[in-house]
Amino acid sequence: MTTISATRRDGSSATVDDAAQDALGSAVHGEVFTQNSDGYDAARAVWNGMIDKRPSIIIKCQGVSDVVNAVKFAREHDLLIAIRGGAHNVAGHGTTDGGIVIDTSGMKGVRVDPAAKTAHAQPGLTWAEFDDETLAYGLATTGGTVSNTGIAGLTLGGGLGWLMGKHGLTCDNVISVDLVTPNGELITASANEHPDLYWALRGGGGNFGVVTSFQFQLHEVGPQVIGGMIIHPMANARDLMRFYRDMTADPPDELELYMALMTSPDGDPVAAIMTGYNGDPAAGEKVIKPIREFGSPLADMIQPMPYGARQHMLDDFAPHGPRRYWKSGFLPELSDDVIDVFVKHASNLISPMTGIPIFNMHGAATRVDPGATAFGHRKHQWDIDIVSQWLDPADDERQTEWTRRFWSDLEPFAGDTIYVNHISGDEPSRIETAFGSNYARLREVKGKYDPENVFKLNHNIPPA
Numbered sequence: 001m002t003t004i005s006a007t008r009r010d011g012s013s014a015t016v017d018d019a020a021q022d023a024l025g026s027a028v029h030g031e032v033f034t035q036n037s038d039g040y041d042a043a044r045a046v047w048n049g050m051i052d053k054r055p056s057i058i059i060k061c062q063g064v065s066d067v068v069n070a071v072k073f074a075r076e077h078d079l080l081i082a083i084r085g086g087a088h089n090v091a092g093h094g095t096t097d098g099g100i101v102i103d104t105s106g107m108k109g110v111r112v113d114p115a116a117k118t119a120h121a122q123p124g125l126t127w128a129e130f131d132d133e134t135l136a137y138g139l140a141t142t143g144g145t146v147s148n149t150g151i152a153g154l155t156l157g158g159g160l161g162w163l164m165g166k167h168g169l170t171c172d173n174v175i176s177v178d179l180v181t182p183n184g185e186l187i188t189a190s191a192n193e194h195p196d197l198y199w200a201l202r203g204g205g206g207n208f209g210v211v212t213s214f215q216f217q218l219h220e221v222g223p224q225v226i227g228g229m230i231i232h233p234m235a236n237a238r239d240l241m242r243f244y245r246d247m248t249a250d251p252p253d254e255l256e257l258y259m260a261l262m263t264s265p266d267g268d269p270v271a272a273i274m275t276g277y278n279g280d281p282a283a284g285e286k287v288i289k290p291i292r293e294f295g296s297p298l299a300d301m302i303q304p305m306p307y308g309a310r311q312h313m314l315d316d317f318a319p320h321g322p323r324r325y326w327k328s329g330f331l332p333e334l335s336d337d338v339i340d341v342f343v344k345h346a347s348n349l350i351s352p353m354t355g356i357p358i359f360n361m362h363g364a365a366t367r368v369d370p371g372a373t374a375f376g377h378r379k380h381q382w383d384i385d386i387v388s389q390w391l392d393p394a395d396d397e398r399q400t401e402w403t404r405r406f407w408s409d410l411e412p413f414a415g416d417t418i419y420v421n422h423i424s425g426d427e428p429s430r431i432e433t434a435f436g437s438n439y440a441r442l443r444e445v446k447g448k449y450d451p452e453n454v455f456k457l458n459h460n461i462p463p464a
């Protein structure tokens with residue numbers, strides 16, 4: 001072991017000597033990686049290949065006591081802290097240059113109470129892992145649309161998914177949260193304990209502490225649900241988007257309808273409608289009939305399937321590792337002019353890996369009072385994401401510029417809002433907008449629970 005260089009919270013340099021590293025190694029059960037460790041490169045990798053940071057220390061926490069000890073160690077040495085769950089953060093906040101990573105991805109416990117239809121779940125689970133456990137009881141909660149996303153970051157930011165029309169956002173299904181405070185104390189936030197913190201944790205992101213457990217409300221699903229996509233040539237994208245707009249004007253809560261403009265596995269530019277129906281499959285067949293009858297699709301893959309299969313439906317689009325640049329916003333309407341912008345740029349995709357998904361937010365997710373949780377954007381709208389993906393680092397500038405040009409044409413039509421979990425690393429100015437009317441209250445809660453801004457590597461809310 002040798003003394004290592006590290007970065008303090010204020011950006012200045014620090015060192016962590018052998019004795020301190022020894023003490024840390026003895027205090028925690030999980031593996032501790034430094035830049036000299038075998039496996040360091042694998043341990044520091046995150047989903048977005050553009051994020052290439054070199055933490056001084058990565059602690060793979062195995063349990064609550066590891067998290068407590070990791071926070072205390074970081075505080076003692078005044079180190080910059082990054083917190084990681086599933087490592088999917090678009091902006092790359094799950095890692096740091098020189099700071100310490102408190103990696104909770106090894107904490108994968110789940111305990112389902114089938115009578116109460118609730119689950120306690122640790123923050124290292126991906127949605128695939130969480131779903132497998134709850135589906136063993138025929139239960140699920142609103143989870144991400146790509147199953148290798150972590151439950152932690154997604155839940156804390158809000159959580160849009162295949163059940164949101166019927167059961168609300170993921171954060172609307174959070175009953176309680178256990179977390180470790182900046183002082184290393186373990187507390188629970190719920191409607192009865194620290195209700196201000198409970199409010200902030202449902203949409204305010206990873207600003208307030210390191211979560212060690214979520215308690216979720218679950219719902220009966222399936223066993224069969226309708227799911228799948230129907231694919232049209234990009235040449236018909238304009239008509240398909242107008243049809244999609246009409247279909248999503250006032251959809252039933254059970255119906256989820258998303259769109260994507262992308263390249264097919266055969267290399268053809270295509271426009272797809274992706275659907276899910278969360279109710280009686282026979283009733284769902286009737287509701288989606290117009291989608292199947294519209295135009296002349298290249299392929300119709302809509303069918304009854306197990307709930308778990310639908311949760312994996314989009315996974316191939318989002319493997320860990322490729323390089324990414326992302327622009328996003330909520331659109332209040334899909335006007336003809338907006339559709340023209342989509343068609344213009346999507347007809348000229350410069351990477352076959354790139355896709356532009358559009359998520360319709362509706363139903364139960366929109367009926368919650370905007371002030372009831374920290375996630376305030378509670379209205380019928382469309383979340384749009386320009387997700388540029390490529391492999392060659394030499395292509396970084398070209399891909400980033402293409403994405404920015406697309407977004408600059410779309411931006412005038414976008415509401416002044418964005419989903420906090422979709423903010424890119426170069427958009428700190430959009431953080432306040434993302435929290436909207438809840439921003440001032442979030443600053444107060446941050447001031448109460450993290451007055452020194454110990455947890456600052458996130459879409460940061462400055463303490464009031």
Ligand SMILES: Cc1cc2nc3c(=O)[nH]c(=O)nc-3n(C[C@H](O)[C@H](O)[C@H](O)COP(=O)(O)OP(=O)(O)OC[C@H]3O[C@@H](n4cnc5c(N)ncnc54)[C@H](O)[C@@H]3O)c2cc1C
Nearest residue numbers: 085086087088089093094145150152153154160206211318
């Ligand atoms: C391919 C892909 C698909 C996506 N699909 C959806 C979707 O369908 N619906 C949706 O709502 N969002 C979606 N997102 C966005 C997603 O919600 C965010 O990227 C989210 O941050 C991922 O959480 P994570 O735990 O995997 O990420 P991480 O990078 O591990 O964490 C992100 C942030 O969350 C906080 N955090 C993580 N773990 C903890 C913890 N234990 N305690 C406290 N804070 C913590 C930290 O601030 C951290 O910086 C998607 C993202 C990607 C890349």
